Amino acid sequence: MLVELHVRDFAIIDEVVLRLEPGLNVLTGETGAGKSLLVDAVAVLVGGRADVEMIRAGAERARIEGLFQVNEATAALLAPILDEYGLREEGATSELVLSREIRQGGRHVARVNGRLVPLHVLKEIGQVLVDIHGQTEHLSLLRAREQLELLDRYAGVGELRAALAERVARWRAVRREIEQLRQDEREKARRMDLLRFQIEEIEAARLREGEEEALLQERNRLANAEQLAHLADAVYRALYEGEDEAPSALDRLSEAARALQALARIDPLFQPYLEAMEGLSAQVEDLARAVRDYRERIEFNPRRLVQIEERLDLIRRLQRKYGDTVAEILAYARRARQELETLTHAEERLAALEEEAERLLREIGELGEALSRRRQEAAEQLAREVEAQLADLRMAGARFEVALERTPDEEGAYANGARWAFDATGLDRVTFLIAPNVGEGLRPLARIASGGETSRLMLALKVALARADPVPTLIFDEIDQGIGGRVGAVVGEKLWRLARHHQVLCVTHLPQLAGFGDAHFKVEKQVAGERTVARVQRLEGEARVAELAQMLGGTGRAAVQSAREILEYVARLKAGEEARVPSRRR
Structure with a gap:
């Protein structure tokens, strides 16, 4: 409040x-x-x-x-x-x-x-x-939607409304999926052909994750094979064979090891260093052998280089279409297969969805019909109550009616052997109708004249x-x-x-x-x-009595007495009512 x-x-x-x-x-x-x-x-x-x-x-x-x-x-x-x-x-x-x-x-x-x-x-x-x-903009009773809500609250049909709204929400979701599946058949055929081509193109390439990186490394080796061989040979000679009269690194290490061994015999302090020297010599020998083996594996193969370039060119063409990496291309292929599978079986899914939509339309119709019956009962009771109130207000000839109307719809919900338009509130459109005076026809409440x-x-x-x-x-x-x-x-x-x-x-x-x-x-x-x-x-108190007396047309003793009588009458009526029915004011 x-x-x-x-x-x-x-x-x-x-x-x-x-x-x-x-x-x-x-x-x-x-x-x-x-x-x-x-x-x-x-x-x-x-x-x-x-x-x-x-x-x-x-x-x-x-x-x-x-x-x-x-x-x-x-x-x-x-x-x-x-x-x-x-x-x-x-x-x-x-x-x-x-x-x-x-x-x-x-x-x-x-x-x-x-x-x-x-x-x-x-x-x-x-x-x-x-x-x-x-203030019409705030007069909720003039809003058609509010009239429906008020009638439903009056009828106490909240649970029935909720059940119907749940079916309508499900039906709408099913219809959206049906419409998606019912896209233009030629467009669907074109899409299926495109998907098949894309899947076949990717599958024919037989791509493997990590393949591009391996090919780039191999291409680099083949393109620089001569230089790699030369460098590997130089490393091997420097470590193991030596050049001209210059001894190899391994020879010098052996020479140093012998001298260190002599030192260790005289002073045991050098014994640990001798062990380290032996290990170093072994590492250099292992490195020399590894470089030699690498040098021997280097191949001067222009034909393989051409093959690699062609393979990389294929991967790049696929990347321009389907993704920046081989992994993305393969992921695109998986999605394409799923979409093709959906389109291939669309007719089966469509039939199942249409069957579900029909079932839901019948359930919506049954619930809507039950809701309409409850509304009609409430509407008749409400009309009697309103007309009784109008009679008390000196409008005994006024008539009030709650009209429930439906709109035929060839694709609507099934009820009473026909099909009707519906929404989450049911099948009915509710309108409060009034005929203020005897002989006048019923008109929507929103169109009645203003005034008392x-x-x-x-x-x-x-x-x-x-x-x-x-x-x-x-x-x-x-x-x-x-x-x-x-x-x-x-x-x-x-x-x-x-x-x-x-x-x-x-x-x-x-x-x-x-x-x-x-x-x-x-x-x-x-x-x-x-x-x-x-x-x-x-x-x-007296200030209120004085105001009522003034409203009655005067400030004399008669007006004051009439004002007191009004307040006394109201006080008796309120006291009697409050004694019978406890107040429920909010």
């Missing part, structure tokens, strides 16, 4: 802080005092239209802030929105703060819990929190749907327009009863209605420093 509303520099309002109660809150005051401005401020707060004309003259900006207390049911509806936009508070509390600034120059700012958000996010959240009668008649229709619906409607705060702007005092008392009682399920804020001119308020606020214009400002004060 809306706990506190803070409005600053909005139209003629310089600053107002309005602290509301959980039940029925009424706003009264002279025409033009600014009562509807507070409703307009709430409308702007929850994402309604705003422009610079709303800024108080001489101010740079208008600011509206609302503190909402959120119960578990509302929190559950808000959770997906808050999570999607990262607005969930750490250690989330039961409070939510919305704010809106209208700035000169047309730049407006919206915040949720102090964080900047796009306007559409504020509007999404606002639609969950507040429903304003008189509309207000009473909406009130009747709200009362009947109170247990199904999740919006916690309902605002009625001058719901008493065009109705008299006797009906006003009935409207007041219904609003008070509605306030057992919702927080209700009502702007009214009727004292009979205002008397039912759990909290009564008076809005009046005052002149302060040559400026007109709006002020709001909560009325209690």
